[in-house]
Amino acid sequence: MMTINNLVNENILPKLETTHNQHKDQKGILEVQDLSAWYGNALAIKHVSLTIKSRAITSIIGPSGCGKSTFIRCLNRMHEVSHGGHVEGCVLLDDKDIYARDVDPVVLRRRIGMVFQKPAPFPTMSIFDNVGAGLKLTRFFSKRWEIEEIVEKSLRRAALWDEVKDKLNQSGASLSGGQQQRLCIARAIAVEPEIILLDEPCSALDPASTLKIEDLMRNLAEQYTIVIVTHNMQQAARVSDMAVFFMMAPDKAGELVEYGSTSQIFTNPREKRTEDYITGRFG
Amino acid sequence: MEIRTSFHKKLREIQDDILVMGSMVSKAIVRAIEALQNRDLKLAQQIINDDQEINQKRFEIEEKCVQLIATQQPMASDLRTIISVLNIITELERIGDYAEGNARVAIMIGNEPSLKPLIDIPHMAEKTIDMLNRSLDAFIKRDAESAKAIIGEDDLIDNLYDQVFRELLFFMSEDPKTITRATRLIWVAHNLERSADRVTNICERVIFIINGKMEEIGASKY
Numbered sequence: 001m002m003t004i005n006n007l008v009n010e011n012i013l014p015k016l017e018t019t020h021n022q023h024k025d026q027k028g029i030l031e032v033q034d035l036s037a038w039y040g041n042a043l044a045i046k047h048v049s050l051t052i053k054s055r056a057i058t059s060i061i062g063p064s065g066c067g068k069s070t071f072i073r074c075l076n077r078m079h080e081v082s083h084g085g086h087v088e089g090c091v092l093l094d095d096k097d098i099y100a101r102d103v104d105p106v107v108l109r110r111r112i113g114m115v116f117q118k119p120a121p122f123p124t125m126s127i128f129d130n131v132g133a134g135l136k137l138t139r140f141f142s143k144r145w146e147i148e149e150i151v152e153k154s155l156r157r158a159a160l161w162d163e164v165k166d167k168l169n170q171s172g173a174s175l176s177g178g179q180q181q182r183l184c185i186a187r188a189i190a191v192e193p194e195i196i197l198l199d200e201p202c203s204a205l206d207p208a209s210t211l212k213i214e215d216l217m218r219n220l221a222e223q224y225t226i227v228i229v230t231h232n233m234q235q236a237a238r239v240s241d242m243a244v245f246f247m248m249a250p251d252k253a254g255e256l257v258e259y260g261s262t263s264q265i266f267t268n269p270r271e272k273r274t275e276d277y278i279t280g281r282f283g
Numbered sequence: 284m285e286i287r288t289s290f291h292k293k294l295r296e297i298q299d300d301i302l303v304m305g306s307m308v309s310k311a312i313v314r315a316i317e318a319l320q321n322r323d324l325k326l327a328q329q330i331i332n333d334d335q336e337i338n339q340k341r342f343e344i345e346e347k348c349v350q351l352i353a354t355q356q357p358m359a360s361d362l363r364t365i366i367s368v369l370n371i372i373t374e375l376e377r378i379g380d381y382a383e384g385n386a387r388v389a390i391m392i393g394n395e396p397s398l399k400p401l402i403d404i405p406h407m408a409e410k411t412i413d414m415l416n417r418s419l420d421a422f423i424k425r426d427a428e429s430a431k432a433i434i435g436e437d438d439l440i441d442n443l444y445d446q447v448f449r450e451l452l453f454f455m456s457e458d459p460k461t462i463t464r465a466t467r468l469i470w471v472a473h474n475l476e477r478s479a480d481r482v483t484n485i486c487e488r489v490i491f492i493i494n495g496k497m498e499e500i501g502a503s504k505y
Contacts, residue, residue, distance in 0.1 A: 234356050266358050268495030278358045280287030 029054035029195065029225050030075060031092040036253075037067070037074050040084035043253040044070040048089075050244060050259050052195075057217060057226040059236035059262070062246035063277065067254020068229045071246065072197045075227065076112035077105040093194075110138065113188035117200040119180035121172030121187075128168040130183055131155060134191040150190055158186035159216045178209025182216065189224070196220065198228040202235065214239045233278055237266045245274045290355045297347050297368055298423060301375075304340045305419040308375050309412050311337065311382035312478065316408040319389040319471065320401055330386035337379035341372045363495060367488040371422065374481040374488075378415065381474040381481075388467050388474075398454060398464045407443045407475040410436070411482065418485045427493040430486040434501040440479040441504040447472040476505055 028051035035048045045067035052058050052075075060068045073079040074087055077098060090097040098108055121130045131151045151168075155161040160182040164175070172183055181201055188196055198217070202210040217226055217239050230236050236243055243265040245258045258271045269275045276282050285291065311330055318327035348365050351357060357365050414433050421429040451465040480503045491497050 233358065237356075237358070267362060269359050275359050279361045280290065281285050 027054045028052060029093070031095075032075075033090050033092065035071075035074060035087060035089035035091060037070050037079055037085070037087045039070075039082060043251065045074075045246070045254040046249070046251075048256045050256060052225060052227060053242055054225050055221060055223070056241040057221050057228060057239055058242040058244060059240035060227065060229045060244045060246060061231075061233055061236050061278075062254070062257075063248070064231075065254075066246040066248045068246050069199050070254065072114075072199060072227055072229050075195070075197055076109050076114055078109075078114060080105070110134070110191045111193055112195040112197060113191065113193035114197040114199065115181070115184050115188050115201050118204050119177055119184050121175070121180050121183050123171065123173045125172055126169045127164050127172050127175070127183060130172040131186045131190050134187060138191060151186075154186040154190040155183075157189055157220065158182045159212065159219070160186055176209070178205050178212060181205060181209070181213060185213075185216065185220075189220070193224065195225040195227065198226065200229055200231065203231065210235070233266075237262060245269075245271070245277065247273055247277070287355075290351070290357075290361075293347070293351060293355075294357075294361060294364060297344060297351070297365075300340070300344045300347070301368060301371060301422065302419055304337065304344065304372060304375050305415060307333070307337050307340060308379045308382065309415055311379055312385075312408055312412050312415075312475075315382045315385035315389065316401075316405050316471075318386055319392065320405065322389075322392075322394055324390055324393065327386040327389040331383055331390075334379055334383040338376060341376040344372050345369060360492065363492045367422075367492050370488050371485050374484050378478045378481050381478045384474050385471050388471050392464065392467055395464060398451075398461055398468065401468075403443050403447045403450075404468065404472055404475065407440055407447070407472060407479075410440055410443070411475050411479045414440075414479055414482045415485075418482050418489065421486065422489045422492070425489070425493050427490050430489040430493075431500065434483045434486045437479050437483050437501060437503055440476055444472050444476040444505070476503075479503075480505070 030052035032048055032050050032052070036046045037044045048071060060071060062068050070079060073082070073085075075091060075098075079085045079087060087099065090099055092098070093108075093111065096103070098112075121127075122133060125133065128151055131154050132147045135147055135150060152161060152165075155164060160179060163179060164183075167174075172180065175183060181204075185196070185201075202213050205213065214235065217228070220226060221241075228236075228240065240262045243260065243262045244256060245265065246254045247257045249255045258265065258269060258274045260270070264270075265274060266278060269278065311333065314326060315330050317323065318330065348369050351365055414436055417429060418433050420426070421433065448469060451469055454461045455465045483501060483503065487498065487500055490500070
């Protein structure tokens with residue numbers, strides 16, 4: 001046990017544990033360059049440039065309608081699935097533009113997975129099949145034992161294994177909301193993505209399930225890069241390493257106002273608009 | 284549109300409380316010197332009793348800050364304000380203790396004949412109170428420039444302390460019978476010197492609220 005006498009006598013300073021606010025890895029994994037996105041003729045976000053750091057949690061915050069969800073949907077080309085959705089600018093993953101002609105969006109989404117606001121397990125599938133669904137589609141794993149192994153590993157990583165190991169054949173819909181959301185996270189990580197996008201993953205959950213998911217996110221950040229959209233600023237402050245603040249410009253398009261470490265954004269933001277938003281001086 | 288009106292109202296109330304506590308402390312400093320100058324032992328005792336109220340006020344403000352942190356999750360400048368208030372009330376409470384200490388010295392000196400007319404010590408007290416009041420003004424107005432300027436003025440207090448110290452040392456070396464009385468006056472001057480240092484700490488907190496930087500700006504000579 002550390003005592004003050006030890007420290008004085010040995011003339012050493014205690015080694016401080018690094019907190020999650022100090023980024024482990026400064027390297028960027030995704031480079032967003034001058035990205036703008038539209039729904040038909042309506043500009044939703046404009047000229048966004050930023051670097052998403054590898055193996056860190058980046059939270060996207062901002063008032064409703066500022067383009068947070070649109071922004072993360074652009075990161076795995078889900079935006080173009082929406083009616084009239086199109087983008088300009090580029091998003092580089094390992095220096096390659098994900099919007100290049102030769103990039104298959106389906107393959108890309110295996111590398112950049114997504115979890116949505118409402119837990120959406122496949123209702124007719126069992127818990128096991130829900131997690132294994134993506135694997136079967138990839139056709140890389142055809143043997144049952146291989147799939148079983150990955151399903152178990154994914155459920156363990158999603159902190160759900162102990163709760164469902166005895167009922168893997170039951171429907172995914174039989175689980176509670178929090179469990180369903182962790183099931184969706186397990187499904188997303190089963191295909192071994194590099195990046196996981198989470199769009200308001202806790203907004204439909206009770207406080208205990210929310211804290212569980214937050215804890216899970218911290219653990220997952222050891223291996224994955226996580227980008228989370230959240231309306232809950234305390235959640236962003238608790239879980240993320242980096243924070244991005246979006247706001248609607250006078251032309252109604254969302255723009256990036258400030259990007260920085262979570263501790264800087266929440267204790268000493270540089271921009272007045274960030275300060276006003278996070279202190280509730282406008283909403 | 285401001286959406287956290289009730290939270291910000293409570294935060295403003297805390298700032299008003301700081302002003303109330305500051306005025307209690309200012310009064311204690313000035314009255315302790317009055318008690319010493321006028322040999323007013325009743326007043327000195329009153330200051331000692333009133334220090335409890337200052338301590339009480341500090342806990343009351345601390346409690347309000349804890350409540351706001353627990354229930355409102357303050358962020359950015361609001362968070363810096365609350366954290367600074369917690370520091371500022373500790374400084375104010377301590378300055379109150381120095382004033383109480385001076386009242387106790389006044390009682391110790393009692394009705395002994397005075398060593399010399401008090402000039403520099405009341406001057407130190409006056410200057411300290413001026414610095415204290417302006418530091419709280421800077422806190423309310425979020426005025427970093429004034430806060431910085433006040434920190435610079437601490438040198439004046441240090442110089443006055445040097446002067447008092449040298450003078451009393453001279454008395455003691457001339458006539459050892461004055462040692463007790465002179466030492467007590469040195470305690471008073473020392474308490475005032477420490478009070479001014481605490482004011483500079485308050486100013487550092489004011490600057491932190493404004494620019495988010497935690498730094499020691501002017502290290503005191505003592």
